[in-house]
Amino acid sequence: MIVLRLALLSLWNRRGTVLLTVLGIAVSVALLLGVNTVRSDLRTGFANTISDADLIVGARSGPVNLLLYSVFHLGDATADVSWQTYSKVAAHPQVAWTIPLALGDSHRDFRVLGTTGEYFAHYKYGQQRPLAFAAGRAFDGVAEAVLGAEVARALGYQLGQALVLSHGLGEGDITLHEGHPVVVVGILRRTGTPVDRTVHVSLQAIEAMHAGPGASLEPESITAFVVGLRDRVAAFQIQRDINAWRGEALLAIMPGVTLQQLWQVVGLVETALYVVSGFVVFAGLLGLLTALLTSLNERRREMAILRSVGARPAHIAVLLMSEAGLTGFGGVLLGISLLHGGLRLAAPLLEQRFGIALAGEGAGTVELALAVAVVLASVLIGAVPAWRAYRNTLADGLTLRV
Amino acid sequence: MNDAAIPAIRVENLRFAWPGQSPVLDIAALQVQRGERLFLQGASGSGKSTLLGLIGGVLEASAGHLDILGQPLQQLSRAQRDRFRAAHIGFVFQMFNLLPYLSVLDNVLLPLRFSPQRCAQVANMGTTEPMQAQHLLAALGLADASLLSRTPAQLSQGQQQRVAVARALIGRPPVLIADEPTSALDTDARSAFLQLLLHECSAAGTTLVFVSHDRSLAPLFDRVVSLAEINRVASS
Numbered sequence: 001m002i003v004l005r006l007a008l009l010s011l012w013n014r015r016g017t018v019l020l021t022v023l024g025i026a027v028s029v030a031l032l033l034g035v036n037t038v039r040s041d042l043r044t045g046f047a048n049t050i051s052d053a054d055l056i057v058g059a060r061s062g063p064v065n066l067l068l069y070s071v072f073h074l075g076d077a078t079a080d081v082s083w084q085t086y087s088k089v090a091a092h093p094q095v096a097w098t099i100p101l102a103l104g105d106s107h108r109d110f111r112v113l114g115t116t117g118e119y120f121a122h123y124k125y126g127q128q129r130p131l132a133f134a135a136g137r138a139f140d141g142v143a144e145a146v147l148g149a150e151v152a153r154a155l156g157y158q159l160g161q162a163l164v165l166s167h168g169l170g171e172g173d174i175t176l177h178e179g180h181p182v183v184v185v186g187i188l189r190r191t192g193t194p195v196d197r198t199v200h201v202s203l204q205a206i207e208a209m210h211a212g213p214g215a216s217l218e219p220e221s222i223t224a225f226v227v228g229l230r231d232r233v234a235a236f237q238i239q240r241d242i243n244a245w246r247g248e249a250l251l252a253i254m255p256g257v258t259l260q261q262l263w264q265v266v267g268l269v270e271t272a273l274y275v276v277s278g279f280v281v282f283a284g285l286l287g288l289l290t291a292l293l294t295s296l297n298e299r300r301r302e303m304a305i306l307r308s309v310g311a312r313p314a315h316i317a318v319l320l321m322s323e324a325g326l327t328g329f330g331g332v333l334l335g336i337s338l339l340h341g342g343l344r345l346a347a348p349l350l351e352q353r354f355g356i357a358l359a360g361e362g363a364g365t366v367e368l369a370l371a372v373a374v375v376l377a378s379v380l381i382g383a384v385p386a387w388r389a390y391r392n393t394l395a396d397g398l399t400l401r402v
Numbered sequence: 403m404n405d406a407a408i409p410a411i412r413v414e415n416l417r418f419a420w421p422g423q424s425p426v427l428d429i430a431a432l433q434v435q436r437g438e439r440l441f442l443q444g445a446s447g448s449g450k451s452t453l454l455g456l457i458g459g460v461l462e463a464s465a466g467h468l469d470i471l472g473q474p475l476q477q478l479s480r481a482q483r484d485r486f487r488a489a490h491i492g493f494v495f496q497m498f499n500l501l502p503y504l505s506v507l508d509n510v511l512l513p514l515r516f517s518p519q520r521c522a523q524v525a526n527m528g529t530t531e532p533m534q535a536q537h538l539l540a541a542l543g544l545a546d547a548s549l550l551s552r553t554p555a556q557l558s559q560g561q562q563q564r565v566a567v568a569r570a571l572i573g574r575p576p577v578l579i580a581d582e583p584t585s586a587l588d589t590d591a592r593s594a595f596l597q598l599l600l601h602e603c604s605a606a607g608t609t610l611v612f613v614s615h616d617r618s619l620a621p622l623f624d625r626v627v628s629l630a631e632i633n634r635v636a637s638s
Contacts, residue, residue, distance in 0.1 A: 006501075013503035302502075305495075305499060307484075308458070308495070309569065311488075315516070
């Protein structure tokens with residue numbers, strides 16, 4: 001079709017300014033899609049971090065707080081659960097298994113988790129996937145540790161590496177438990193969850209560090225524990241029982257439900273981000289309109305030439321609208337490329353911060369919908385200069401204004 | 403009906419006024435015969451642009467008759483007038499006639515993209531579109547085949563005007579309107595251009611309406627009409 005070809009050639013002829021317009025749209029599209037992708041990937045990432053766990057139990061605080069510190073290692077527990085209480089819950093006839101979690105120590109920038117062999121047997125992530133070893137085995141003794149994949153990679157640790165754990169988090173004024181080095185006996189496969197950023201040791205190892213030599217290695221308390229039930233139907237009943245526990249203020253949460261609560265809180269921020277990036281797209285499209293309208297005056301001659309060789313006002317209108325549509329299309333294409341390039345750069349940062357891997361996918365339909373919407377909006381925006389050009393061509397007639 | 407007997411352009415009591423304004427054009431009578439080469443003398447403000455707009459079908463007469471090749475333009479809708487212009491009239495303007503982003507060849511072929519009749523005319527002549535464009539350019543002194551792929555910016559003014567004539571003549575439109583086509587050319591280029599233009603029109607039997615304020619060119623034409631004299635509202 002001749003008009004489309006003219007549109008392409010005309011755009012190419014003005015490629016400098018057109019490229020700037022395309023870039024403006026591209027950045028705005030990348031921003032909006034980026035917000036969307038990070039949002040959905042984070043949700044998937046969080047949802048994939050723990051599966052097959054019916055309840056998580058900790059000292060009474062907020063459900064979201066408990067979920068964040070126990071599973072995602074974000075923030076700290078305000079209180080512990082006594083070993084006695086833990087043992088009682090674990091002995092409940094409905095309880096199939098439990099994983100105790102003792103947090104509070106660190107190695108370099110990585111959290112140390114004290115737990116038991118149950119962790120490797122029952123912890124599941126993603127679609128019910130169990131943890132797997134890339135090398136070595138589960139810890140067995142007091143002085144053994146199993147590393148998450150990212151810990152091993154970042155610190156360059158191999159099996160047999162001895163490491164010293166420190167009390168507290170962070171690198172500042174912390175006590176090194178130098179008397180109790182642990183040796184790496186296993187390295188886990190990468191999971192794309194906070195497990196990758198965790199140093200796993202036995203509860204006894206934690207106890208040994210904190211208690212003096214010769215003291216009992218029976219832990220006094222743990223931070224939280226994960227519960228798997230024999231029958232999921234009993235979850236509500238058990239949750240009520242734990243929440244009403246006599247003697248200790250406990251809180252039991254269902255991870256999925258609490259995650260939903262978290263998203264409700266985060267939802268407000270997300271909406272704000274969506275609105276802002278939506279306006280940025282709007283601004284990008286306004287840039288397109290500005291560029292089209294400013295070019296229109298310079299192009300009155302071009303329009304008159306086209307009229308004189310037989311182009312009808314409708315041709316002129318279609319020409320301008322297809323130029324707008326092509327510019328928008330270019331912007332969307334470049335924007336999507338920018339996004340995927342950007343995600344490739346940002347993914348490692350997110351993984352370092354949250355231990356959550358960005359899939360960078362799953363937004364396909366949203367991308368398509370936005371692409372279609374932006375191109376349609378561009379064509380509609382092209383209608384404004386098209387209408388102006390239509391009026392101009394009628395007023396100018398065949399006169400070429402210099 | 404004998405085609406040759408019908409005037410190429412027939413104007414009778416033609417009036418034009420922008421809405422709510424006094425008329426800018428009022429012509430009692432003007433006829434241009436088929437194959438005639440008319441010199442229409444008109445300074446700016448004489449209603450020249452208005453008359454060309456009316457002949458081109460871009461403007462609509464307020465009153466009176468304007469027939470092109472026997473077709474009363476006022477009987478046609480705006481879109482029909484656009485198609486009629488595309489099929490039957492070629493235009494050459496003062497300067498910058500060419501689209502800067504098309505090659506010389508594509509510029510010459512442009513009218514064919516908008517007019518099936520002119521496409522068919524080229525096919526009837528038993529030649530291809532690029533061959534016909536090349537033929538016209540050669541006849542206008544632009545035989546160099548390397549010119550075809552150049553952009554207008556790489557051509558001199560005189561060359562650009564000749565490309566514009568080739569474009570106006572491709573597909574043999576019966577009428578060619580040239581609006582001050584020589585005013586941007588120096589004297590040497592002007593007479594060379596004019597001779598080529600007149601020769602090509604004669605060869606193709608094209609009716610030529612040559613609009614200019616420069617009376618020194620008038621002797622080369624069949625007939626001279628002063629727009630100021632026939633336009634009853636211009637001289638005031």
